[in-house]
Amino acid sequence: MAQNWTCPYCNRHCTVGDDNVKTLRGINYISETYGAYRADTQVITCPNPECQKQTISLGIYQIDSTAQYHNVIKKLHYWNLLPESMAKPFPDYIPQQIRNDYNEACLIRDKSPKASATLSRRCLQGIIRDFWDIRESRLIDEIKALEDKVDANTWTAIDSVRHIGNIGAHMEKDVNVIIDVEPEEAGLLIELIETLFTEWYVQRYERKQRMDKIVGLATQKKEEKKNLNLANSEKP
Ligand SMILES: [Zn+2]
DSSP: OOOOOOOTTTOOOEEEEETTTTEEEEOEETTTTTTEEEEEEEEOOOOOTOOOEEEEEEEEEEEEETTTTTTTEEEEEEEEEESSSOOOOOOTTTHHHHHHHHHHHHHHHTTHHHHHHHHHHHHHHHHHHHHHHOSSSSSHHHHTTTTTTTTTHHHHHHHHHHHHHHHHTTSSSSSTTTOOOOOHHHEEEEEEEHHIIIIIIIIIHHHHHHHHHHHOOOOOOHHHHHHHHHHHHHHO
């Protein structure tokens, strides 16, 4: 069955079907906690010819052992085995330290949301300091200083994450203070960081590439015209 899927290695959005998705159904077990269950391994091969890497996951499913095909009743647990983290690949022109904090925040999001959120807050501060050259003692003041610099949509995204539960309450504290958060909150911070990487670093880089290309083409045209004029003036 075809499904939409984003490759965690190359970040390409694609459709994967039976050719790319292989599921190895596990043996049925019975446990006191789960009742009838089984563990399935799934391997998805990226259809992008330049990538073709494999993503491996393990799922524990409660099943109906009385049904003919042992239908899945519900998903009990799920782990990404490879790659270990769902961190997206971001380009080298984003400073290494900032990308390291992001990658580690992704790696421990489910195992330790509070450690993940701490790394995300440090990462967020790193982004604001590096990209906007804003330096205040508290992250909250650095965020406030952004309001009149960034576009309205980006500001709304930052501002809404800032107002969620414990994240919001602790933006006022030092970024290194560890705070209790739910995995969803840690996930939201990660999504915000991914958005800012794209909206700020990637867009600035791509814009510069486009501008350089225009300047390069214009210079080339000017040179060509100059050479043509020179050639004409040298004609007898
Ligand atoms: Zn891929």
